[in-house]
Amino acid sequence: MSEFGTSMPPDDGGAHDVRVEVSRNRDAEFTAFVRDSGAYLHRTAYLLCGDRHRAEELVQSTFERVYRTWAKVRPGTQLAYARRILVNVRIDGWRHGRRESFPGDDKLPVGAAPDHVGRLALRDELVRGLAQLPDRQRRVVVLRHLLDLPEADVARELGIAVGTVKAANSRGLARLRDVLRAGADAIEPPELDESIVLDRSRAALRRRRTAQAVGAACVTLLLALGVLTRGPVELPWVGPVVLPGGQLITSLFDEGPTDALGPDLGSGYTPVECPDQLPGPAPARAAEPGDDVGPLDDPVIVDAADTRPLTCHDVDVEAVTGGTLDGVGLPVTADGEPLPEPHGIAHTGKIWHFSYAELLDDDEETDRAYIQTRTWAGNASRSASSLTHYQGRRVLPTGLAVTGDRVVWSERAAEGTSPRRSFLRTESVSGDSVTTLIDPLVSTEERLWLLATTEGRALWTAGATKDDTRLFAITHDGDGTPTELAAGVTALAADDDEAVAAVLVPGSGPIRVTTIRLFDNLAGGNSFGTDLLEIDHDASAEVTQLAVSDDVIAWTVMPAGGGPGALYVFDRVGDDDSVVQLPDGTVTDLRASGSLVWWTSTNTAAENPAAASYLYRATASASGYDGPDLARFPGGSVTAGLAGDRAAWLEEAGARRWLVEGAVVPVLERG
Secondary structure, rough: OOOOEEOOOOOOOOOOOOEEEEEOOOHHHHHHHHHHHHHHHHHHHHHHHHOHHHHHHHHHHHHHHHHHHHOOOOOHHHHHHHHHHHHHHHHHHHHOOOOOOOOOOOHHHOOOOOOOOOOOOHHHHHHHHHHHHHHHEEEEHHHHHHHHOOHHHHHHHHOOOOOHHHHHHHHHHHHHHHHOOOOOOOOOOOOOOHHHHHHHHOOOOHHHHOOOOHHHHHHHHHHHHHHOOOEEEEEEOOOOEEEHHHHHHHHHHHHOOOOOOOOOOOOOOOOEEEOOOOOOOEEEEEEEOOOOOOOOOOEEEEHHHHOEEEOOOEEEEEEEEEEEEEEOOEEEEOOOOOOOOOHHHHOOEEEEEEEOHOOOOOOOOOOOOOEEEEEEHHHHOEEEEEOOEEEEOOOOEEEEEEEOOOOEEEEOOOOOOOOOOOOEEEEEEEEEEEEEOOOOEEEEEOOOEEEEEEOOOEEEEEEEEEEEEEEEEEEEEOOOEEEEEEEEEEEEEEOOEEEEEEEEOOOOOOEEEEEEEEEEEEHOOOOOOOEEEEEEEEOOEEEEEEEEEEOEEEEEEEEEEOOEEEEEEEEEOOOOOOEEEEEEEEEEEEEOOOOOEEEEEOOOOOOOEEEEEEEEEEOOHHOOOOEEEEEEEEOOHHHEEEEEEEEEEEEEEOEEEEEEEEEEEOOOOOO
């Protein structure tokens, strides 16, 4: 059958139907799609990035990817398919941490078109309002309102929870209301040459196929060489030798796990339980008279003693790395590399951690110390940076905070240096590439205590003692001087685009007051913040830990001299407030992601105190039940960390250590 074919009836004088079959012309359909959708996609790209040339690049990349799979796209879904690709391409750019710059309305390159986006009044105030939104809020507002997508579709396209979409949308619209005014200007549409787009898409497809063919040929050649050299090969004057290709093939085909292909899951750690059915939730009850519920309204009460075990329905274990303690008491892997501390886990699964054993070995000749990332699930690839060298000596790391692809850490100069300084440093990582904008970010003679970081700013408390500090913030590129935000901060936390601090109100008496202060517009110059909650507590107690996400704010109130404390969770999206009653001890590393909250605590009242970590599904939307759910990580002496849907925990037994990594199920599906 050629491009056009006909089926002719026999010439018998009768009436017959004539059927003409026309094959689908890939290039003609694609150029028609480019012509019809170019303006729509260009407007969408511009609203997402704010730059004409970058928008054109995004649209061209989108068309190239669509052309690659054009034959597989169902008729009627091409525009939605292309929009999804465009959003994914743009998100890849966001993850590289590039800052956006939005021009005024006199330079907007896109114009009105007969669809729901073009009917919106694009004007200077709208674009400037979008420019002031954090990345997540801008993505949600553009997709939800400018593209008119339902919340579920926005959540699916951005890979976040529907509750997160609702929260980001609400806060984004609240900001935009302050800058929108009446009036709109017509804008010239972009000029697209369908034939040029087609030629570029064809060329991109040819390059991709060529690269795939070359890669396949190289892999085939390497495998063939490996097979031929797998066994010992006799070399003259040397004897039998196993060549590198043979070692690779052996690791691929011989029985038993290898470092390259995954860990030995039977290495001695406490396995995660895997019952046939999801266990029932931890018991919860309504608040009763006399219960300390803080500023929460009608919360439910959960007792940490009633926790259920973590199961395979909560987390999918993907890697286990065994280790032990080295000569100075630091955990290391079997090859002597530092065993990462899960506190530094990022949403990508990378774990930021320090390697500084040589600073503690009493050897004046060795002072190597660095911060590095260990990639997800045991992969050996790492990125590392040396710690600061000050007055001929390496500094000691003192703190670490991670948000997204951004890490902030503090360092303290060695004893005997004068003046003895503290340093605040920051880096971002994309793939295996580490970016440092300014180093150090801060250098001061004060001691640095609490650390947090958003995508745009580093925050810290500094002072002579932990009880006499001030809170500061600065951009990651060091642009400008640090901004002082508050004094008397006892706890600090941040997520992508906002930070919260527990600020102790000056005063005396048996009852003290701590406010939870939100800083969500530091980029707009607001350094005062907003007081969200006011907490009354005994003078001997203190708000010691704080966590924030788009869905919840959580904090702990613990007695200074020991005794039972409580974890309070404020639901920012709905009305699922709750309180977790905690036993005697201390709570460390409280964090939140969506409606998930986790922490590590040590029961100091026990005969043999051991750390334990908990995963708390704080709302019904996360637990799949009509209330919260509390699970405990397996094993003894456990510290844990979660970021996004990635989890890691460190288990110890005597001198043995096991780092376990896995993926958390954000929402339980109960039968």
